[in-house]
Amino acid sequence: MKKNQVVLFPVLLALFVFTSCNAQKNIPVFSKVVYEGNDDIYNENPLKADEFYNPILQGTYPDPAIARKGNDYYLVASSFAMVPGVPIFHSNDLVNWVQIGHVLDRKTQLKVHDTGISASIYAPDIRYNPYNDTFYMIVTQFAGGFGNMVVKTKDPREGWSDPIKLDFQGIDPAIFFDDDGKAYVVHNDAPNKGEELYQGHRVIKIWEYDLEKDQVVPGTDKIIVNGGVDLSKKPIWIEAPHIYKKDGLYYLMCAEGGTGGWHSEVIFVSDNPMGPYEPAPSNPILTQRHFPGNRENKVDWVGHADLVVGPDDKYYGVFLGIRPNDKDRVNTGRETFILPVDWSGKFPVFENGLVPMEPTLKLPEGVEYKAGEGEFFPNGNFTYSEDFNSEKLDYRWIGLRGPREDFIEITKKGLKINPFEVNIKEVKPTSTLFHRQQHKDFSFTTTLEYKPKSEKELAGITAVQSEKFNYVFGVTRKDKKHFIVLERTEKGSSKILASKEIDFKEKIQLKVEAEGDDYKFSYALNGGDFENLGGTVSGDILSTNVA
Structure with missing residues (x-):
């Protein structure tokens, strides 16, 4: 590690499953992931030919x-x-x-x-x-x-x-x-x-x-x-x-x-x-x-x-x-x-x-701009949608400390994430599939099919700067009831910012979005409208300046 130097890591948005028990028979399925970027700099500076x-x-x-x-x-x-x-x-x-x-x-x-x-x-x-x-x-x-x-x-x-x-x-x-x-x-x-x-x-x-x-x-x-x-x-x-x-x-x-x-x-x-x-x-x-x-x-x-x-x-x-x-x-x-x-x-x-x-x-003379077309990497404001119906996972999806193949399975319903008995705060391979935050203003949405069986099971979205600084937003269970929870971890210390009892059939939609430094976490039940949980929270712990 470079001493006395800024070690810069960005926000990674992830589909995650955490458990501290053997939950291999209760495996969540993620589908319909949409990442959408909408930065003012691109809206205000449209490209010329x-x-x-x-x-x-x-x-x-x-x-x-x-x-x-x-x-x-x-x-x-x-x-x-x-x-x-x-x-x-x-x-x-x-x-x-x-x-x-x-x-x-x-x-x-x-x-x-x-x-x-x-x-x-x-x-x-x-x-x-x-x-x-x-x-x-x-x-x-x-x-x-x-x-x-x-x-x-x-x-x-x-x-x-x-x-x-x-x-x-x-x-x-x-x-x-x-x-x-x-x-x-x-x-x-x-x-x-x-x-x-x-x-x-x-x-x-x-x-x-x-x-x-x-x-x-x-x-x-x-x-x-x-x-x-x-x-x-x-x-x-x-x-x-x-x-x-x-x-x-x-x-x-x-x-x-x-x-x-x-x-x-x-x-x-x-x-x-x-x-x-x-x-x-x-x-x-x-x-x-x-x-x-x-x-x-x-x-x-x-x-x-x-x-x-x-x-x-x-x-x-x-x-x-x-x-x-x-x-x-x-x-x-x-x-x-x-x-x-x-x-x-x-x-x-x-x-x-x-x-x-x-x-x-x-553009250099004779070059045509093709970003976002076919396999070409997108640029500017763009929307990336993923149904996880291809045999090969897109390269933009990455794991943390361990191969993606150790915990993912692509099925007809979507992406199964087989849970590890580990959480995001541990310095171990985690059952998390990450996508980079590529815009200041963005939204990241997924559909989750999962019903946790105990309070030791949790699945959803996490926004991660490091193992000591992150947000966790997902579904868990306590006293035979299901809850949606938002947790903030700063300097390795975690605090539940908000939780709410929910009643859903099998699927729930989860969304994290940001406008600059203001982040919001929302959920939608049974195909309904999105409802915010925890209000607007600061992106401070997701920044190099703080974390």
Whole structure:
């Protein structure tokens, strides 16, 4: 875990079942799930014929990295303790994206069963090596004894190898393949022992990498950046390094300033991959930290970027950023943005990355905007409906600490969730199926067929920031009567905000909705109108600011 740094996790909306008894014969069925987003920013900024929306991946898709092979682009993001791990997307134009799966989709690759929700998978890097026609995904896994590791494949659509544990400390590893076939790994690390100067002082280290042994070469490690651009200014958290080669020079791009309000992207140059590296005179090349906090359509905390040459032979950069709600709280997590990059001079600069960012971008020439059509990932305001009648579960549905397949069953009636004897506050695999919150203003509705047999059984919807901060809304039983309950958990301490006795046949509709920081939980009995339970509650515990 990164000490004294913002660990940001978003709101996850989930269909859940909790039990503390053997309830395998009483299994709830969920159907007719509808997620609907309706943000003002999209209503007030309708797309023109030559525009698309930024971010390109809404909701929690942080720490993006991107690789190119021919006309194919592959993008990955952090996944922490969610299962499967490391979502991977494909595009031919950098605008329209299709999720093709997850890189870490087997228990042999991902061991997060006993770790906190914001631990485990940090900052993946993906690269294609043309010399052996192989893709590499290198990442830090803070769980299962892995540490830094790498997986490989010839085809990202066909699955990835089991992990190879790498023999070095630190975080945020990235791999670089030079023109001569040699390979290198760079990463964030602590300064040499006894040389720590201040809190947040970190270094960037490089190693030679043996492609035959898939291991760093012992003794080749070297510190190439100490602290950041200007050590005298005590820069914090130099991290997320990537090396690029252009016009015979080697460029090292890193995030600097921590993951909060001082986040930025900086760049260095050298004539040798092992350094020494000199910072550009115009750093940072991307940041939003200098603008008023009350600016319209605020995008903040931008950084952790990666560069790629687009199909138009121009450079583009993907990076993370946040869009806080009306209370300046972060409930949708770190999202993936893209900007064109001007590299006409010696150093690259993100176009319009040093001025307040806009919600739309110009389409590259010849590209048609297809978001939300067919398999293309939706963008802007959209509605996603799920009846769970397909043999294969949509990739946007994820589990926590354990595979979805361990507790779900797709039936003719809908999705069965076989309950684990565990609740959302425990650091164990949970019988919960999650969907990201992707808008500030949204609703998430489902139909539940279930009649709990005891007060030890509970099923419904949970809105989760972590195991210590969440809302639980669902159906339970007490004294031979059924109740709908709303529970708030803050700092691990739970309180029932509201409960009501209900009389229903077999099915009940449940809904959570938000307008900015105001959340409401409602239910409908036997096909009737929705009725609110607990009034309007704050989204504070679902935000990074509080949780």
